[in-house]
Every structure is written in structure tokens, then in C-alpha cells.
Amino acid sequence: MNHFLASDERSEGYTHVLLITTGSVASIKAPLIVQALAQYDKVKVEVVATQPSLAFYDPADIVKSGSRVWTDQDEWTGKFKIGDPILHIELRRWADIVLIAPCSANTLAKIAGGICDNLVTSLLRALSSNTPTFVFPAMNTLMYDHPLTAEHIRVVREIIGYQVVGPIGKQLACGDVGLGAMTEWRDIVNIVVEKFNLRHTDNQ
Known part of the structure; x- marks a missing residue:
């Protein structure tokens, strides 16, 4: 892949x-x-993926919308x-807002501990405190109920300054019913829409 330069x-x-x-x-x-x-006017989206997340979607479906x-x-x-x-420096220079959606228990623990052993966590460790960053936890209910999770969320909120949204209660992919599902994706989109007062492209 070609070099990514925030200035370009x-x-x-x-x-x-x-x-x-x-x-x-x-x-x-x-x-x-x-x-x-992508349906909003003057919006650009880049996606940064951990390798495990790619088990759940095809990057080609992102590319179809004009993103990478x-x-x-x-x-x-x-x-x-x-x-x-x-790359992780250029991407953090580029971003006006960061959405960690979903944020797994593993990545949550890494963020709280300051670990930066992949592209995602290196980017977050280098991110300016002035960049609005939203964390959307998503995990099994018992993982969410684990005492370390509450501590990790506290660190992410109070020390790092990210905004944590969710999780919500519903039937999870594993079949369990309880708290741990990611905030509804439309609500995640709406956070960006409302924060930046976005308008649909057909409203130009």
C-alpha cells in the first residue's frame, strides 16, 4: 500500500x-x-483494524464505500x-475524531495499560488529547462484569480522557443474554453527525 501522508x-x-x-x-x-x-457531505473515513477484527468483516466491503x-x-x-x-503517526494527525467500535476486552486492557504492540494501540498511544475519542465496549457479559473491566474503563475515562459509550444489554452473539453488546451502530454514526453537524449529500 502506498504511503499515507496526513498533509496530503x-x-x-x-x-x-x-x-x-x-x-x-x-x-x-x-x-x-x-x-x-459516506452518505454525508464532506466526510472522509479511514479504518484501522486489528488482525482479529478481520475475522468478522471483509475489507472489500469498506473499500466499496471509498474508504481504506x-x-x-x-x-x-x-x-x-x-x-x-x-503510519500510526500520520493517521493520528489525520483524524478529527476516533471511534473504537467495537472495543474488545483485550484492546480495552491494552489501552488502559498503555500497551502499544500493534497499529491500533500505537496510534492511540500517540493520539493527541485534543482529539475526541469514543470507546464502544463489546464483550461477553461475564467479561464485562470482570472486576478488571471496571478498572480499565475508569482509567480510560478518568486518566486518558476518552468517552466510553455502552455497552448495552441484549442477546449476545455467543447466545448469552446480558450487558456487553456494542452500542447500536446507528447511534454511533449519530454521535459523529451531531458533533460535526453533518448534512446528507442530497442536502447540498
């Missing part, structure tokens, strides 16, 4: 939305989020030369 990729007057997907079955909703945002999916393989190509752009 940002467009004046546009809202630049960075969607992060992690290893929860709720990642299946990623194409729907991207497709919905970035993975660890794009960051660590084995061909780096001094002076080349650093």
Missing part, C-alpha cells in the same frame, strides 16, 4: 473520521458504519527507510 489526505472543510475495529464479533457492523457516514482498511502489515512492511512516514 486531509481536505479543508471535511470531517475526518477514524474508525478502529478490534476483535469482537461486533466488528461485523463496521461496513454499515462506514457506508452510513489499515492493518499491522501496512505499518511494518519490512521496507522502512529513514525519512519515510510513520
